[in-house]
Amino acid sequence: MILARPRQVSSILAGLGGARRLAVIGCQECVTVCQAGGRKEVSCLAHLLRIAGLKEGLPLMVTEATVARQCDTAYLAPLDPLVEQVEACISLGCGVGVQFIAERYPGVPVIPGVDTVGGGGTTAPGVWEERCAMCGECVLDQTAGICPVTRCAKSLLNGPCGGSSGGMCEVDPDLPCAWEMIYRRMKERKSLDDLRSIRPPKNWVSSRSGGLRRVIREDAMR
Amino acid sequence: MSTGPQTDKKKNAAASRLEAVLRAGIFAVTAEIGPPKHADGTRIRRLAAELKEYSDAQNLTDNQTAVVRLCSLAAAVHVLQAGGDPVLQMTTRDRNRIALQSDLLGAASLGIRNVLCLSGDHQRFGNHPEAKGVFDLDSVQLTAAVRRMRDEGLFLCGEEIKAPPRVFIGAVENPFAGPVELRVLRLGKKIAAGAEFIQTQVVYDVPAFSEWMAAVRAAGWHKRAFILAGVIPPKSDRAIRYMSRVPGITVPDELIRRMERAADPLGEGRRIALEIIRQLRDIEGVSGVHIMAVNWEDVVPELVAEAGLYPRPRISTTQGGGDSDAAGH
Numbered sequence: 001m002i003l004a005r006p007r008q009v010s011s012i013l014a015g016l017g018g019a020r021r022l023a024v025i026g027c028q029e030c031v032t033v034c035q036a037g038g039r040k041e042v043s044c045l046a047h048l049l050r051i052a053g054l055k056e057g058l059p060l061m062v063t064e065a066t067v068a069r070q071c072d073t074a075y076l077a078p079l080d081p082l083v084e085q086v087e088a089c090i091s092l093g094c095g096v097g098v099q100f101i102a103e104r105y106p107g108v109p110v111i112p113g114v115d116t117v118g119g120g121g122t123t124a125p126g127v128w129e130e131r132c133a134m135c136g137e138c139v140l141d142q143t144a145g146i147c148p149v150t151r152c153a154k155s156l157l158n159g160p161c162g163g164s165s166g167g168m169c170e171v172d173p174d175l176p177c178a179w180e181m182i183y184r185r186m187k188e189r190k191s192l193d194d195l196r197s198i199r200p201p202k203n204w205v206s207s208r209s210g211g212l213r214r215v216i217r218e219d220a221m222r
Numbered sequence: 223m224s225t226g227p228q229t230d231k232k233k234n235a236a237a238s239r240l241e242a243v244l245r246a247g248i249f250a251v252t253a254e255i256g257p258p259k260h261a262d263g264t265r266i267r268r269l270a271a272e273l274k275e276y277s278d279a280q281n282l283t284d285n286q287t288a289v290v291r292l293c294s295l296a297a298a299v300h301v302l303q304a305g306g307d308p309v310l311q312m313t314t315r316d317r318n319r320i321a322l323q324s325d326l327l328g329a330a331s332l333g334i335r336n337v338l339c340l341s342g343d344h345q346r347f348g349n350h351p352e353a354k355g356v357f358d359l360d361s362v363q364l365t366a367a368v369r370r371m372r373d374e375g376l377f378l379c380g381e382e383i384k385a386p387p388r389v390f391i392g393a394v395e396n397p398f399a400g401p402v403e404l405r406v407l408r409l410g411k412k413i414a415a416g417a418e419f420i421q422t423q424v425v426y427d428v429p430a431f432s433e434w435m436a437a438v439r440a441a442g443w444h445k446r447a448f449i450l451a452g453v454i455p456p457k458s459d460r461a462i463r464y465m466s467r468v469p470g471i472t473v474p475d476e477l478i479r480r481m482e483r484a485a486d487p488l489g490e491g492r493r494i495a496l497e498i499i500r501q502l503r504d505i506e507g508v509s510g511v512h513i514m515a516v517n518w519e520d521v522v523p524e525l526v527a528e529a530g531l532y533p534r535p536r537i538s539t540t541q542g543g544g545d546s547d548a549a550g551h
Binding site for chain 2: 171177
């Protein structure tokens with residue numbers, strides 16, 4: 001899923017400009033699972049905004065709505081009558097949701113209510129970890145199923161750097177060194193030779209260096 | 223006693239003084255110069271002029287610990303002007319494959335003949351922790367790219383280089399950062415990629431280093447590349463405690479205690495470095511020492527002299543051998 005974390009109410013307020021009639025819009029997909037932008041969080045943020053408005057002596061009219069998926073235009077249509085009534089939207093969807101809402105309602109400012117972190121999953125109650133940097137060129141078959149692009153602070157492709165200490169990353173003592181994890185798993189699988197081969201420079205065009213990425217499937221167009 | 227890679231008689235003249243010294247089988251000494259955080263190169267030239275008498279080559283760090291400094295390429299030119307043999311350090315942290323290849327061409331055109339390929343400390347440690355790290359290549363890929371440019375006359379993209387850069391190629395390894403097997407494997411990758419000399423992370427824990435060297439010898443890598451062990455003379459108890467906290471560096475408690483008890487910390491630091499250098503010279507497969515006395519460069523001459531490594535051989539890059547007065551022989 002896409003991981004996101006709630007933004008500070010103060011920074012959301014700072015983005016409102018003079019808008020007083022607001023819609024807080026949640027999403028029932030990933031941000032619900034990582035407890036950043038589901039129905040519950042929408043209600044919570046709406047209350048906080050109302051209280052903040054009262055404290056400032058500027059009452060805010062906040063309407064709540066949560067759609068099945070903000071990243072799918074088909075699910076946004078029910079928002080039309082609501083958005084017509086407001087001066088700004090706060091989207092608790094990931095960055096994709098924010099943009100899809102902004103595209104549908106170009107005349108209305110849309111403020112992101114969460115910071116989108118990446119692709120990941122739940123590792124413990126209340127803990128979500130990134131697992132995929134969405135680089136567009138998967139190397140997991142060559143790295144024993146552990147992603148060095150995501151999990152190594154330097155995205156190295158040929159083994160660890162010289163900064164790991166006791167199996168931990170130099171940038172954070174609580175962060176396991178990705179390459180030491182890869183090494184151990186390969187050793188377990190008796191496939192250390194995979195680590196010996198030199199991986200050539202990565203083609204970053206499929207990542208953040210080639211402009212907007214698209215997935216086009218003609219078989220899905222019908 | 224040094225038993226580095228044997229000179230390949232068919233090989234052309236050495237690219238640099240460092241290469242000539244190593245290929246002559248002489249125990250090499252390299253020193254490190256940390257460029258300043260300003261635009262005045264006077265101190266670099268002064269240090270280079272002093273250090274060239276006591277070391278065969280001088281490393282110029284590339285924005286060490288991710289702190290912005292005068293660039294290693296310009297610093298290497300200062301060293302050249304002072305008559306030294308610069309080792310240009312290049313990290314993949316700040317530059318992509320376009321800039322790295324471009325800098326190498328520029329460096330070679332100016333007469334810089336040694337290059338050290340590394341990934342670099344993560345930007346989080348420096349004075350711009352919010353910077354975007356580049357890491358377009360890793361250090362193994364950079365090493366391979368430099369070798370390809372030199373030996374095949376080709377850029378990474380496959381285009382031809384009319385006048386390829388002539389350089390002696392180095393890389394780094396940290397014997398202490400994790401499982402010995404993994405560290406030897408990675409050293410092997412760097413050597414397979416084209417590294418001809420290796421400078422290691424600082425050695426305080428000689429037994430651990432010996433264990434790593436034994437594994438290096440078992441794999442035969444000491445015959446494929448010259449290994450120079452890193453040495454940092456501790457200047458104070460605070461300095462050695464700081465070193466012990468740097469990720470990937472191990473410092474035996476005894477050394478910390480010695481520095482804490484020392485009435486003359488500078489003298490004790492020098493003694494410790496001297497003992498370590500002597501122990502390193504006895505390890506088979508160690509071809510030299512790399513002394514990183516950053517902020518205490520003045521200690522290098524006395525340290526080298528006391529270790530019996532002075533005078534340095536007067537060796538030219540066009541002859542294959544060294545002088546008979548070479549230290550360590």
